[in-house]
Amino acid sequence: VGYLANGSDVGAAVGYEANGVSEGVAIGSQAKGINSGAAVGYNANGSDSGAAVGYMANGYTHGAAIGREANARSSGAVVGESANGYSSGAVVGKSANGYYRGAAVGYGANGSDYGVAVGYYANGTNNGAAMGNEANGSVTGVAVGASANGSTAGAAVGFAANGSDYGAAVGRDANGSTEGAAVGHWAYGDNYGTAMGYASDGYFSGVAVGRQANGMNTNVAIGAYATAGGGTERIAIGLNVANDMDYTARIRGTLCLDGAASETIYWRSTFGYGDWNAKAFTIDHPLDPANKVLRHFCLEGPQVWNVYAGNAQLVNGQAVVELPEYYSALNLVGSEIYSLTPISQYVNANAVVKQKVSGNFFVVAGNIDMEVSWTIKVLRNDPGCLEDLQRRPVEQFKSELK
Secondary structure: OOOOOEOOOOOEEEOOOOEOOOOOEEEOOOOEOOOOOEEEOOOOEOOOOOEEEOOOOEOOOOOEEEOOOOEOOOOOEEEOOOOEOOOOOEEEOOOOEOOOOOEEEOOOOEOOOOOEEEOOOOEOOOOOEEEOOOOEOOOOOEEEOOOOEOOOOOEEEOOOOEOOOOOEEEOOOOEOOOOOEEEOOOOEOOOOOEEEOOOOEOOOOOEEEOOOOEOOOOOEEEOOOOEOOOOOOOEEEOOOOEOOOOOOEEEOOOOOOOOOOOOOOOOOOOOOOHHHOOOEEEEEOOOOOOOOEEEEEOOOOOOOEEEEEEEEEOEOOEEEEEOOOOHHHHEOOOOOEEEEEEEOOOOOOOEEEEEOOOOOEEEEEEOOOOEEEEEEEEEEOOHHHHHHHHHOOOOOOHHHOO
């Protein structure tokens, strides 16, 4: 039906120069429904078992297309102006692309090559998945959120989040690209770093946990506003603590080390310079804990000593002082320095060490029965201490410090 219409070979054609040959159906001016195809619209093409509805729509080779200039070739399915669902792809949206078994929903969305894209110009090509305005999850990546980028095996969730190149990012403007990890608004864990918290920065193999924490460049910062960035192998732990010394750790706050009966807490210490040249403990002041603190400082020396002290009651002019069972294993027996103080009303009272330490005890004798206060200072001799002294001697060149 129509001027120059062709409905030959069991076909049907309606319209100017419509062509419905070989069991095809064509409705519209210059529509083509060839080889069991169906076409409705001006210059629509539904050839080779395809179906096309719309101005210049193409449903070629088992494809189905609805929309102006829509293209659903090779078993594809599309709905939308200029949409492309080529090679078993599925598309909904103007200029969307679901090429080669991909799926795309949205204006300009691209889900080609087994990818999935949902949103305005979303890109989930090459086995990727993208959801959101201009989200990019191409090349096996995942992106959820407007302008999110999880391309190249990355994962990104949030507005403008970037987890591209095997990275992971969660949060608005978070950046965990290049095998990094970032969680939080403006968190930066890119280039193998880790960042968690608002505006935290663990860039370049660093670790940052907390609001605006900075552990970039192989450093570690844990705590709000903690910063260890700008140097090498620095650790800062605590609220607003800053560490400006390489190869050191600074901790602000109360440190509790808790070991169960079956556990042991091991520790070693070496001391630097500058603000850290005095060792101390700080506690609530026992007379005014709400308003004051009390500090006590350590006794310094070039040797490592253990101190034992107590009181002994002399009976028949003598007392055996027992020491801990581990004494001989921990200390260098024979290095002891003894101090004895008689506690007596007699001015001529005196006490002596009758027998030095042997078998974890020593013997005190006096000229009368009395109480004696005693103190032993002895050099440590355990393997951990000896290793420390070898690795960190009393005097050392700064160039040898590690």
